[in-house]
Amino acid sequence: MKVDMHTHSIYSSDGTMPLKYMLKYAKKVGLGAIAITDHNEIEGALKAKKLGILEVIRGIEVSSAHGHVLAYGIDCKIPRDLSIEETIEKIHECGGIAVAAHPYRFWSGMGEKNAKTHNFDGIEAFNARCKESSNRKARKLANMLHKPFTAGSDAHFADSLGKAGIIVEAEKEEDILEEILKKNVEIYGNSRDMKETIRYVRRAISKWAGRGFKRI
Numbered sequence: 001m002k003v004d005m006h007t008h009s010i011y012s013s014d015g016t017m018p019l020k021y022m023l024k025y026a027k028k029v030g031l032g033a034i035a036i037t038d039h040n041e042i043e044g045a046l047k048a049k050k051l052g053i054l055e056v057i058r059g060i061e062v063s064s065a066h067g068h069v070l071a072y073g074i075d076c077k078i079p080r081d082l083s084i085e086e087t088i089e090k091i092h093e094c095g096g097i098a099v100a101a102h103p104y105r106f107w108s109g110m111g112e113k114n115a116k117t118h119n120f121d122g123i124e125a126f127n128a129r130c131k132e133s134s135n136r137k138a139r140k141l142a143n144m145l146h147k148p149f150t151a152g153s154d155a156h157f158a159d160s161l162g163k164a165g166i167i168v169e170a171e172k173e174e175d176i177l178e179e180i181l182k183k184n185v186e187i188y189g190n191s192r193d194m195k196e197t198i199r200y201v202r203r204a205i206s207k208w209a210g211r212g213f214k215r216i
Contacts (some may be wrong), residue, residue, distance in 0.1 A: 001032030002188065003176060004165040006070065006101070006127065006152025009036055011044030012061075019044060023053040029162040035152065037061045038071055040080045057173045061101060062087055067110025068101040070089065070124060070150070071114070072120060073177050074198040084110060084118045097177060099150055102189050103141065104134035114142060122180065124188060126151035128164035134192035139187075148180050151187040178199025 008015035009022050017025075018147040026034045033055035036045040049205040062069045071078055074096035078087060087158060091098040099123040102108070103115040115123060123142040125148075126135045142149040153163040165192040166185040170176045179185055 001119055001169075002030060002162065002165050002167055003035070004031055004039075004155070005035045005059075005072075006037050006061070006124065006154045007161060008038055008061075008154070009048070009157045010046040010059070011036075011041045012038040012156070014039070017156075017158055017161075019048045020053065021049065022053060022161070023048060025158045027054050027160050031162050031196070032171065033057060033173070034161075035059045035072060037069055037072075037152075038158040039063065040075045040078075040212075043075065050130065055171060056175075057176060058141070062091070064109075064110070066114055067103070067139055068108045069110075070099040070101045071096045072099065073097055074184060076160050080156035080201045088119055097181065099124055101143070102127040102130050102134065102139050102154070105130055109134075109215065110138075112141060116145065120147065122150055124151065125149035126164055126189055126191075127154050128152070128160065128189050131155040135191050148182060148183050149185070149187070151189060153189070166197060204208050 009017050033058035037059035040045045049056040059070045062078045064084045069087050071091040074094040076094045078090045098121045100115040101124045125139045125142040151164050153160050155161045167186040168179045168185045170179045
């Protein structure tokens with residue numbers, strides 16, 4: 001089944017989707033499960049899990065001091081602005097797995113060197129909001145490091161849900177995560193095109209300026 005491993009609800013500061021609407025729409029577009037990975041917040045994922053509309057993988061996109069880290073399979077909030085090493089440690093202490101999010105993204109990726117030198121459980125090898133060149137390098141990085149990999153839409157709006165993700169022979173959160181760690185998954189989806197790139201850059205700069213030029 002298809003699983004979108006990177007999505008944002010209204011519990012993200014830049015998210016737009018209420019939980020019930022988000023889950024029903026994800027089901028409508030053919031997703032069998034969804035990871036809710038709000039920015040530095042776990043509440044939305046925990047609430048969505050209880051709704052029972054669709055299988056939910058509990059997650060957070062944590063803002064470390066040097067880029068974003070995806071945490072999966074957790075039920076506790078991870079502090080932001082810690083070092084990458086401390087962020088990974090906190091995720092592991094919460095019983096989760098730590099994945100380097102979109103490592104080649106200018107705004108919030110941690111870069112190749114950090115992805116290589118820290119003990120990540122996996123690499124986000126495909127993100128629908130990234131350029132194809134960035135996704136190609138991320139896939140190459142995961143292969144080079146022999147790391148498990150994930151993929152997702154990074155959706156902040158409903159029309160982006162399910163645009164990328166993984167295909168996996170599992171239905172429950174713990175089984176999906178286990179299959180990811182075993183590398184028994186396939187990637188599907190499309191990178192952002194030029195029109196989407198222009199819209200993305202404009203929106204990113206506007207949001208960045210609105211935050212006082214601070215990372216989300």
